[in-house]
Amino acid sequence: MRPIYLISKTPYLGVHHIPILSTHFFTPEIDFTLYDGIIITSKQTVHALRHYTIDWKRLQCVCVSEQTAQAASQVGAINIEIGNGYGTSIPEILSAHTGKWLYLRPYVVASDWVKNAKEQGILVDEVVMYETACNEAIGEIDIAEDGVLIFTSPSAVRCFMRKKPLLCTHSIIAIGTTTQNALPVGIQSVLSETTSVQSCVEKARELSFLRL
Numbered sequence: 001m002r003p004i005y006l007i008s009k010t011p012y013l014g015v016h017h018i019p020i021l022s023t024h025f026f027t028p029e030i031d032f033t034l035y036d037g038i039i040i041t042s043k044q045t046v047h048a049l050r051h052y053t054i055d056w057k058r059l060q061c062v063c064v065s066e067q068t069a070q071a072a073s074q075v076g077a078i079n080i081e082i083g084n085g086y087g088t089s090i091p092e093i094l095s096a097h098t099g100k101w102l103y104l105r106p107y108v109v110a111s112d113w114v115k116n117a118k119e120q121g122i123l124v125d126e127v128v129m130y131e132t133a134c135n136e137a138i139g140e141i142d143i144a145e146d147g148v149l150i151f152t153s154p155s156a157v158r159c160f161m162r163k164k165p166l167l168c169t170h171s172i173i174a175i176g177t178t179t180q181n182a183l184p185v186g187i188q189s190v191l192s193e194t195t196s197v198q199s200c201v202e203k204a205r206e207l208s209f210l211r212l
Helices: 043-049 066-074 087-095 113-119 136-140 154-163 177-181 197-208
Strands: 004-008 016-019 021-025 037-040 060-063 080-082 100-106 123-134 148-151 171-174
Touching (some): 004 154, 037 087, 043 066, 066 080, 136 154, 171 197
Parallel strands (some): 037 100, 060 080
């Protein structure tokens, strides 16, 4: 069985975790009473919200994926609607509502869905809740030449490429098309069935039994 490496912020049971990113959280002053709903596109945003005692949980909450929705629910969000795992699905959800939205975002975003939403007349404000940086220590981590590599974000791809090569002997799995498009031209990869780490790991386990 070939080794599986999860190149992500957080670990997953049963595979080698490469902690590719470190996260720095911000606590900007936010008047949640100005908004009818909030938009969450990552678990890191949920962690950032833990610093706020103001009752944001009463607001309509739009989450980009099932995994993000589960994290939001665990900290008390009640009224949750869920996208298909991609930011491009969010404007359609917002268009079914009236009111003003707050996008709690990372410093760098991989999708331009906010621009598309505003072009449709949807009112969206943005506030930066966190930023990520490459973990320079990954250069010291040994990765097998026949490893199965899982990438969970475009930033994970970029940080990995700064320190490690992608070999033709590696099998590569991307969590979604945005992440897949961040891979260098000519690098072959496989998409997971759904935009979840669990789905990526299931696909990786299938490939890990295939010898080169």
